[in-house]
Amino acid sequence: MGDEDWEAEISKPHVPSYVPVFEKDKYSSGANGDTINMTSASDMDDGPSQRGHFMRSHFASGRSLGNRDAGDSNKREHTPTKGGFGVGKGFGNKGFSNKFEEGGNSGFLKESNNDCEDNQIWNREFSSRSGYQDGNDAEASGPSRRGGRGSFRGCRGGFGTGRSNNEYDRDEGAQRTGDLFGSRRTAVSGTGNGDTYHSRSGSGHGRGGYKGLSEEVITGSGKNSWKSETEGGKGGDIQGPKVTYIPPPPPEDEDSIFAHYQTGINFDKYDTILVEVSGHDAPPAILTFEEANLGQTLNNNIVKAGYTKLTPVQKYSIPIILAGRDLVACAQTGSGKTAAFLLPILAHMMRDGITASRFKELQQPECIIVAPTRELINQIYLEARKFSYGTCVRAVVIYGGTQVGHSIRQIVQGCNILCATPGRLMDIIGKEKIGLKQVKYVVLDEADRMLDMGFGPEIKKLISCPGMPTKEQRHTLLFSATFPEEIQRLAGEFLKSNYLFVTVGQVGGACRDVQQTVLQVAQYSKREKLVEILQNTGVERTMVFVETKKKADFIATFLCQEKVSTTSIHGDREQREREQALGDFRCGKCPVLVATSVAARGLDIENVQHVINFDLPSTIDEYVHRIGRTGRCGNTGRAISFFDPESDNHLAQPLVKVLSDAQQNVPAWLEEIAFSTYVPGFSGSTRANVFASVDTRKNYQGKSTLNTAGFSSQAPNPIDEDSWD
Numbered sequence: 001m002g003d004e005d006w007e008a009e010i011s012k013p014h015v016p017s018y019v020p021v022f023e024k025d026k027y028s029s030g031a032n033g034d035t036i037n038m039t040s041a042s043d044m045d046d047g048p049s050q051r052g053h054f055m056r057s058h059f060a061s062g063r064s065l066g067n068r069d070a071g072d073s074n075k076r077e078h079t080p081t082k083g084g085f086g087v088g089k090g091f092g093n094k095g096f097s098n099k100f101e102e103g104g105n106s107g108f109l110k111e112s113n114n115d116c117e118d119n120q121i122w123n124r125e126f127s128s129r130s131g132y133q134d135g136n137d138a139e140a141s142g143p144s145r146r147g148g149r150g151s152f153r154g155c156r157g158g159f160g161t162g163r164s165n166n167e168y169d170r171d172e173g174a175q176r177t178g179d180l181f182g183s184r185r186t187a188v189s190g191t192g193n194g195d196t197y198h199s200r201s202g203s204g205h206g207r208g209g210y211k212g213l214s215e216e217v218i219t220g221s222g223k224n225s226w227k228s229e230t231e232g233g234k235g236g237d238i239q240g241p242k243v244t245y246i247p248p249p250p251p252e253d254e255d256s257i258f259a260h261y262q263t264g265i266n267f268d269k270y271d272t273i274l275v276e277v278s279g280h281d282a283p284p285a286i287l288t289f290e291e292a293n294l295g296q297t298l299n300n301n302i303v304k305a306g307y308t309k310l311t312p313v314q315k316y317s318i319p320i321i322l323a324g325r326d327l328v329a330c331a332q333t334g335s336g337k338t339a340a341f342l343l344p345i346l347a348h349m350m351r352d353g354i355t356a357s358r359f360k361e362l363q364q365p366e367c368i369i370v371a372p373t374r375e376l377i378n379q380i381y382l383e384a385r386k387f388s389y390g391t392c393v394r395a396v397v398i399y400g401g402t403q404v405g406h407s408i409r410q411i412v413q414g415c416n417i418l419c420a421t422p423g424r425l426m427d428i429i430g431k432e433k434i435g436l437k438q439v440k441y442v443v444l445d446e447a448d449r450m451l452d453m454g455f456g457p458e459i460k461k462l463i464s465c466p467g468m469p470t471k472e473q474r475h476t477l478l479f480s481a482t483f484p485e486e487i488q489r490l491a492g493e494f495l496k497s498n499y500l501f502v503t504v505g506q507v508g509g510a511c512r513d514v515q516q517t518v519l520q521v522a523q524y525s526k527r528e529k530l531v532e533i534l535q536n537t538g539v540e541r542t543m544v545f546v547e548t549k550k551k552a553d554f555i556a557t558f559l560c561q562e563k564v565s566t567t568s569i570h571g572d573r574e575q576r577e578r579e580q581a582l583g584d585f586r587c588g589k590c591p592v593l594v595a596t597s598v599a600a601r602g603l604d605i606e607n608v609q610h611v612i613n614f615d616l617p618s619t620i621d622e623y624v625h626r627i628g629r630t631g632r633c634g635n636t637g638r639a640i641s642f643f644d645p646e647s648d649n650h651l652a653q654p655l656v657k658v659l660s661d662a663q664q665n666v667p668a669w670l671e672e673i674a675f676s677t678y679v680p681g682f683s684g685s686t687r688a689n690v691f692a693s694v695d696t697r698k699n700y701q702g703k704s705t706l707n708t709a710g711f712s713s714q715a716p717n718p719i720d721e722d723s724w725d
């Protein structure tokens with residue numbers, strides 16, 4: 001079957017010969033309890049459930065499918081855009097930073113295939129009916145905790161309402177609308193030199209309204225410009241289910257709150273990583289938690305969390321934030337960025353004599369933390385809850401895919417630190433449950449992602465919301481492991497001009513504790529190779545990344561057939577299913593998690609020994625984040641990537657660079673491809689347009705400061721704000 005055929009196969013309706021004789025038990029996947037959810041025959045008549053049909057087709061044919069069958073031959077349809085995003089000049093700096101235009105039909109179509117924190121509306125029917133499910137009727141397992149990293153871990157069952165999937169689905173029926181930007185997703189086109197970026201359907205009549213890469217549709221209309229889709233904002237026409245999911249509350253006992261995993265053998269090696277601080281008058285780094293003078297309660301919590309020693313990003317960021325400076329911090333995956341911003345923010349709040357927030361219809365949080373995915377923001381919330389334990393600071397989390405009423409109930413009970421995904425945040429602001437006057441800290445985790453074309457517009461709106469203190473009046477903190485130059489430039493808009501930039505190691509560099517292997521595997525051989533690898537690794541916890549949601553289902557189902565206990569996470573799954581999947585993976589019930597890029601960033605899961613890039617991502621930054629799900633906190637991990645020369649050549653050059661920077665073996669064939677592949681704008685030595693090696697201000701300033709941990713920095717030249725034009 002050819003490349004396009006895979007897609008055609010998915011959307012081909014009602015081909016009788018594919019209707020399988022399905023034996024439910026036969027395809028339940030043993031240990032993980034995942035079952036293939038065969039819907040009734042009537043589902044075959046539903047448009048969106050054609051994908052369910054696809055799944056069924058393959059169960060019917062099972063292993064008898066030849067190598068060149070549907071799933072394996074899925075080539076990414078929008079190859080030309082990949083270079084534009086990750087490698088080439090498609091994102092011209094100026095154009096990108098200045099324009100989030102709509103209207104064109106051309107351009108960056110990749111997201112239509114990719115996964116992100118949205119698209120719940122369009123595909124809900126599919127996600128609730130087709131594919132396999134986690135054998136998890138909500139009652140099946142109650143909330144439990146496992147000794148994961150300091151937060152709610154373990155096999156989570158019993159999500160919310162405790163109803164079966166079907167009951168849940170039946171209850172959903174409200175209208176969701178959206179019209180702000182008129183297109184379901186931002187589709188960016190780099191035209192010519194990459195100066196303009198267009199969304200795919202810009203006239204405001206799109207079916208979904210602008211959703212960017214966030215998970216909620218926001219509608220705009222005058223005073224109610226943040227009016228929620230769930231309020232029935234005008235203009236959209238999406239019919240979608242009302243979200244009723246209420247996530248289970250995390251365990252309240254101290255052991256659960258402070259559960260954590262061990263730092264690895266390479267934790268001490270963090271000290272040898274070079275740290276660079278650029279900007280004016282950086283306060284000196286600290287060497288110990290005591291030096292930070294965070295206060296008794298916070299110190300107790302740090303001890304209970306098992307932290308005995310600062311990581312480099314913490315050594316530098318904590319004093320900078322305590323000194324009230326704006327900060328961009330870029331440090332390798334798994335090296336403790338979350339605590340690097342949470343601890344000083346909490347210390348500040350305590351020093352400021354924050355009073356316990358009380359029940360109020362309109363809450364005024366002091367800190368807003370935004371992250372691109374629901375699971376990540378939940379994780380950050382659990383960290384905030386851990387470090388604020390025993391204080392009067394109340395952290396709250398809100399994210400899409402859950403009942404809006406539940407979010408509101410959490411907020412009105414009191415809210416000092418609000419952890420949110422952007423869509424839900426704007427939604428709640430629109431409902432006037434959150435006032436922004438008291439905001440002192442705005443934190444963007446995975447900041448490069450938050451400022452790219454997907455979330456950028458929403459972050460801009462957040463920052464310019466009525467009541468939001470100006471950048472001079474608030475502290476803005478941006479954290480990520482990657483920071484492309486063009487995004488750095490964009491970030492300048494949100495930061496005070498004297499912000500500091502901390503770089504631990506190389507911006508965009510991969511974590512050296514991850515042993516990286518790149519194998520040349522043609523699309524049609526990937527499944528076979530995957531099974532071979534998984535058979536060798538046994539029950540090791542493994543994340544398998546694929547490029548599309550459909551493929552995630554397909555591969556997860558395929559692995560279940562192969563008797564590998566597998567679950568999946570992607571944006572078409574119900575939030576309840578996503579959380580269940582993550583819980584099953586965390587606790588080892590399903591040691592294999594097939595994921596799209598929705599799980600690439602930030603997730604901190606104990607014992608992930610292995611990441612497999614079944615499909616390479618379209619950008620090298622995404623690669624770095626994905627493989628960073630293993631090798632965390634000084635532990636070692638392995639990453640294997642399938643490189644298909646048919647579709648991945650554009651990644652050869654940056655991949656060679658990332659591998660060699662991390663002192664990994666570079667296969668000769670990859671080097672050859674890299675040399676023979678012209679990628680506009682890429683230069684191995686400067687990483688131009690791929691990722692920045694430094695604070696980009698240095699390109700204008702010509703000066704910076706190089707530190708190793710514990711040595712104070714020299715003051716570089718003042719910054720010329722005009723440089724950002």
Ligand SMILES: Nc1ncnc2c1ncn2[C@@H]1O[C@H](COP(=O)(O)OP(=O)(O)OP(=O)(O)O)[C@@H](O)[C@H]1O
Binds near residue numbers: 149481632
């Ligand atoms: N000083 C420390 N001592 C021990 N463990 C730590 C320390 N700092 C952080 N950790 C733990 O290390 C793990 C990784 O931290 P965190 O998730 O903050 O990494 P990150 O840098 O944000 O990664 P990513 O780039 O993937 O988002 C977490 O389990 C965290 O609790």
